[in-house]
Amino acid sequence: xxxxxxxxxxxxxxxxxxxxxxxAVASRVAARAIELRRLRRAVVRRGAVAVVLAAAAGLAxxxxxxxxxxxxxxxxxxGDIFDWATRSDVDPYELFELGGTHAQ
Amino acid sequence: MAESSVAExxxxxxxxxxxxxxxxxxxxxxxxxxxxxxxxxRPHDADDVAQDAFVAALERIDDCREPARFSGWLIKIVRNxxxxxxxxxxxxxxxxxHELSNERSFTNSVGDVALRAHLASAxxxxxxxxxxxxxxxxxxxxxxxxxxxxxxxxxxxxxxxxFTARRALRAELSALAPEEVRxxxxx
Numbered sequence: 001x002x003x004x005x006x007x008x009x010x011x012x013x014x015x016x017x018x019x020x021x022x023x024a025v026a027s028r029v030a031a032r033a034i035e036l037r038r039l040r041r042a043v044v045r046r047g048a049v050a051v052v053l054a055a056a057a058g059l060a061x062x063x064x065x066x067x068x069x070x071x072x073x074x075x076x077x078x079g080d081i082f083d084w085a086t087r088s089d090v091d092p093y094e095l096f097e098l099g100g101t102h103a104q
Numbered sequence: 105m106a107e108s109s110v111a112e113x114x115x116x117x118x119x120x121x122x123x124x125x126x127x128x129x130x131x132x133x134x135x136x137x138x139x140x141x142x143x144x145x146r147p148h149d150a151d152d153v154a155q156d157a158f159v160a161a162l163e164r165i166d167d168c169r170e171p172a173r174f175s176g177w178l179i180k181i182v183r184n185x186x187x188x189x190x191x192x193x194x195x196x197x198x199x200x201x202h203e204l205s206n207e208r209s210f211t212n213s214v215g216d217v218a219l220r221a222h223l224a225s226a227x228x229x230x231x232x233x234x235x236x237x238x239x240x241x242x243x244x245x246x247x248x249x250x251x252x253x254x255x256x257x258x259x260x261x262x263x264x265x266x267f268t269a270r271r272a273l274r275a276e277l278s279a280l281a282p283e284e285v286r287x288x289x290x291x
Contacts, residue, residue, distance in 0.1 A: 005270040007242040030126040033162030
């Protein structure tokens with residue numbers, strides 16, 4: 001294999017050549033990261049507390065709410081209507097018209 | 105005092121140790137810059153993206169599940185951020201050429217600016233992986249083993265990429281400005 005070509009001098013692209021600036025940049029990046037991480041953790045912690053408090057408040061409201069009377073199911077009137085409709089003294093025209101009105 | 109390993113620093117940073125954050129930044133910021141530069145091609149943009157990505161990575165240091173592989177984890181974040189920034193930049197200044205006059209900070213002479221422009225131009229002729237390898241190796245001093253682990257390649261593959269990249273860079277720089285091609289230290 002051919003020998004590896006010498007490296008090209010890329011130092012002009014190196015931002016750390018300006019040591020003072022580079023040092024300041026590194027410090028700033030670290031400080032920003034620490035601050036943001038602290039903020040993020042505080043938000044998560046407070047969010048968790050808020051969720052727990054909201055859940056507790058919801059539970060308390062639910063427990064303290066007056067219970068509604070249990071509804072008794074209404075009896076179906078379908079059978080009565082059927083009986084009435086099938087009685088021999090019901091006028092079929094009246095029944096027909098009633099049905100037609102409902103259909104509209 | 106012996107230097108702490110990266111894994112130790114990451115573990116300490118997870119516990120909130122400020123000095124660990126500081127050391128992680130000092131050890132890896134230039135690598136982050138190299139990766140951002142490989143994607144963006146402009147030192148100024150790479151500098152900004154590297155810093156932002158590093159802050160974002162450290163903010164979520166708890167997500168780094170393998171502290172010993174911090175470098176690989178970090179450069180993935182930097183690369184993603186740089187790609188995102190590249191998309192935004194394309195939309196923003198599709199018609200605008202790179203203005204060297206806008207470069208701030210570490211440029212300090214006309215010759216330096218010209219050389220940086222030549223280097224950036226020559227680097228742009230390489231593939232993305234070649235740029236990352238040559239910048240991490242020749243700018244930040246990564247070994248082939250470190251490159252291979254962080255980039256998910258074999259060491260042989262890394263060597264091949266570096267070989268091709270250096271040869272292409274030399275050819276490109278000679279064509280651009282023969283008198284300004286600086287030779288390395290022979291390493």
